[in-house]
Amino acid sequence: GAGVSQSPSNKVTEKGKDVELRCDPISGHTALYWYRQSLGQGLEFLIYFQGNSAPDKSGLPSDRFSAERTGGSVSTLTIQRTQQEDSAVYLCASSRGGGSTGELFFGEGSRLTVL
Amino acid sequence: SQQGEEDPQALSIQEGENATMNCSYKTSINNLQWYRQNSGRGLVHLILIRSNEREKHSGRLRVTLDTSKKSSSLLITASRAADTASYFCATGNTGFQKLVFGTGTRLLVSP
Numbered sequence: 001g002a003g004v005s006q007s008p009s010n011k012v013t014e015k016g017k018d019v020e021l022r023c024d025p026i027s028g029h030t031a032l033y034w035y036r037q038s039l040g041q042g043l044e045f046l047i048y049f050q051g052n053s054a055p056d057k058s059g060l061p062s063d064r065f066s067a068e069r070t071g072g073s074v075s076t077l078t079i080q081r082t083q084q085e086d087s088a089v090y091l092c093a094s095s096r097g098g099g100s101t102g103e104l105f106f107g108e109g110s111r112l113t114v115l
Numbered sequence: 116s117q118q119g120e121e122d123p124q125a126l127s128i129q130e131g132e133n134a135t136m137n138c139s140y141k142t143s144i145n146n147l148q149w150y151r152q153n154s155g156r157g158l159v160h161l162i163l164i165r166s167n168e169r170e171k172h173s174g175r176l177r178v179t180l181d182t183s184k185k186s187s188s189l190l191i192t193a194s195r196a197a198d199t200a201s202y203f204c205a206t207g208n209t210g211f212q213k214l215v216f217g218t219g220t221r222l223l224v225s226p
Contacts, residue, residue, distance in 0.1 A: 002159075033213065042203065043158075043216035053216060056213055091157060104205075105212060106157035 002026065006080055006092050006107035013082055014115050019075040021110045025094030033101050033104065035091045043091065049075065082114045119204045119217025127223045134191040134221040138204030145207040147180055149189050152201045194224045
């Protein structure tokens with residue numbers, strides 16, 4: 001497809017389990033972002049990848065969160081030892097270049113529920 | 116912490132009326148963007164205004180930017196029920212690449 005693809009769309013897990021969320025950006029987009037959105041709230045920045053540069057991880061809330069981007073394309077966000085407060089929608093976005101110069105294209109998000 | 120704050124948090128109007136949402140931010144910016152989010156879905160880009168621009172139009176949308184006041188407004192004219200959504204402003208800070216989003220305005224347009 002032509003858009004940003006995220007999977008799974010919904011994930012229910014038990015507290016303490018690890019989860020992986022996947023993002024397939026638009027082909028050719030060098031920038032990739034992960035945001036988190038709690039119910040009825042705004043978007044919380046998590047991590048930003050730009051080309052081959054070191055990612056900006058300044059938004060990751062704890063060391064239980066990590067993300068990688070393989071081959072400059074697909075990205076995986078991993079949450080280890082999930083907690084109930086991790087429940088949220090995780091949104092991925094990509095753009096042609098740095099976000100300060102262009103629009104972001106968002107996926108539909110992965111809704112995570114931690115029981 | 117989030118850069119932008121939208122005002123009001125919620126807005127309820129009738130079809131045909133205009134809707135105005137405001138965004139305030141804290142630091143120097145390269146550009147400011149507005150996005151729309153329908154319930155439970157991803158965000159869609161509406162319009163981008165650069166720091167050296169003061170006003171921009173796109174269809175029924177009008178965006179203004181006042182860098183001296185660190186604020187922006189989004190005006191939707193002749194609103195429709197289909198405009199019901201949450202609207203977010205996002206700022207690209209000078210020297211940084213990431214976009215920082217505000218808290219959003221929930222707009223309800225009643226038929």
